[in-house]
Amino acid sequence: MTNKTSTKVTLEDAYAIETTQDCVDLYAKWADTYDESFAREYDYHAPDIIADTYADRCSDKTAPVLDIGAGTGLVSEGLVTRGITTVDAFDISTEMLRVANQKGLYRRLIQGDLTKTLDIPDASYDGITSAGTFTHGHVGPEALDELIRIGRPGALYVLSIRSTIFESAGFRDKFAQLAAQIREFEIIEKSLYGKSARPDLRSSTSSVTIFRKS
Numbered sequence: 001m002t003n004k005t006s007t008k009v010t011l012e013d014a015y016a017i018e019t020t021q022d023c024v025d026l027y028a029k030w031a032d033t034y035d036e037s038f039a040r041e042y043d044y045h046a047p048d049i050i051a052d053t054y055a056d057r058c059s060d061k062t063a064p065v066l067d068i069g070a071g072t073g074l075v076s077e078g079l080v081t082r083g084i085t086t087v088d089a090f091d092i093s094t095e096m097l098r099v100a101n102q103k104g105l106y107r108r109l110i111q112g113d114l115t116k117t118l119d120i121p122d123a124s125y126d127g128i129t130s131a132g133t134f135t136h137g138h139v140g141p142e143a144l145d146e147l148i149r150i151g152r153p154g155a156l157y158v159l160s161i162r163s164t165i166f167e168s169a170g171f172r173d174k175f176a177q178l179a180a181q182i183r184e185f186e187i188i189e190k191s192l193y194g195k196s197a198r199p200d201l202r203s204s205t206s207s208v209t210i211f212r213k214s
């Protein structure tokens, strides 16, 4: 039996956080209700877009993928539904990973901090996916060096980055610095929320950033 918390968490709480510890505290409270009170109620479809884009472009559906900031596993659900067979989850929140684990999707779950050196060997993954983690108060472009280190040559990256912070948080500059290590770089602007989302959210977009490790 899970130990559910009834604490009400809102999207506004998520956008108000500023530090890694704020993230840990927020998602500890949100884990058990995130799928219903946020993803379904807000028609949050970014995870599905990331999974669809990844599955569409990957050449080997059995190759290992790491979903970073995996949360409760919404991207991974989309990957597995589309035939991707080997998915690992990485997240700082043990509570979010506990909920993800209940879905039975993963080869491995890894608890860790994307802003630090990752306890993952070089060239471990053929794919890296992410939704909702490169956003206000969460994770910035400093994580990209480690993500490139753990990718194999040719690894496919499909990362949603909140459009409003792409320039201001330094993602554009960081990708320019990484130009020699990546290829086939592309950005597609996508809505984060679907048609039944709250009206004020319908214009929120994500810069879906796609590239391969050279």
Ligand SMILES: C[S@@+](CC[C@H](N)C(=O)[O-])C[C@H]1O[C@@H](n2cnc3c(N)ncnc32)[C@H](O)[C@@H]1O
Binding pocket: 020, 023, 024, 027, 046, 047, 068, 069, 070, 071, 072, 073, 074, 075, 090, 091, 092, 093, 096, 112, 113, 114, 115, 130, 131, 132, 133, 138, 139
């Ligand atoms: C908005 S949720 C997104 C979850 C899932 N990808 C989705 O789209 O539903 C953001 C996730 O990023 C994780 N996160 C935030 N900061 C992190 C960090 N420094 N290292 C690893 N994970 C982090 C949170 O714990 C949370 O699960």
